[in-house]
Amino acid sequence: MSQNSPLVVTISRELGGGGAYIGHKLAEELDMYYADHDIITRTAEKLSVFLDDVAPHEERITSFWQNFWEKTGIHEFYSEAVGSFKPTTAKIYEAESEVIQQIAKDHSAVIIGRCGFHVLKDYPNLVSIYLHGSIDARAKRLMDVRNISELKAKTQITASDRERALYIKKFTNKNWTDVHNFDLCIDTGKIGFDNATEIILKYIKSRKI
DSSP states (O other), rough: SSSSOEEEEEEEEEETTOOOOOOOHHHHHTOOOEEEEHHHHHHHHHOOOHHHHHHHHGOOOOOOHHHHHHHHHHOOOOOOOOOOOOOHHHHHHHHHHHHHHHHHHHOEEEETTTTHHHHHHOOEEEEEEEEOOOOOHHHEEEEHHHHHHHHHHHHHHHHHHHHEEEEEEEHOOSSTTTTOOOOOOEEEEHHHHHHHHHHHHHHHHHHOO
């Protein structure tokens, strides 16, 4: 690992895959800054908007543009026809990318989602992780955490997977589930969150660049 810049771990995660749990554990074990919801706050401040103008549009494309994207595949940024100063999805992506780059500059950090694996692809001390699992394993997690039915959990997972895949394709031109995007891919449904955390810690300690 490079010794001239802070270590940064990015976690790309499927809904119910344990991203937040594992991210917190890694940050605690490695004494690193944990960046998740703070990215939303800093992005809203950067754009001079409310948190509610940012959070609902993270890692997803609005329904009209989602349908447009699925049908056309056009890669141009768009402007939402809302007739107000609310930021577009493209502006949110740009601002979040700047926030992520600043965090990586200032801290050793664990960064959750938001295309961090792509935004920091040229960062000299990056470990990029992808957490995934079967829909059954992830649904069980959501059912426990959110106290919802299996049907509702699977519906939320399917929608989340589709939205994130479209978002990542649009702004990075990469397929989200391509293993070549990441240093380490782990099926958390098969080995559990704590074992996944230990594997990541061992990987970080053993890796040499």
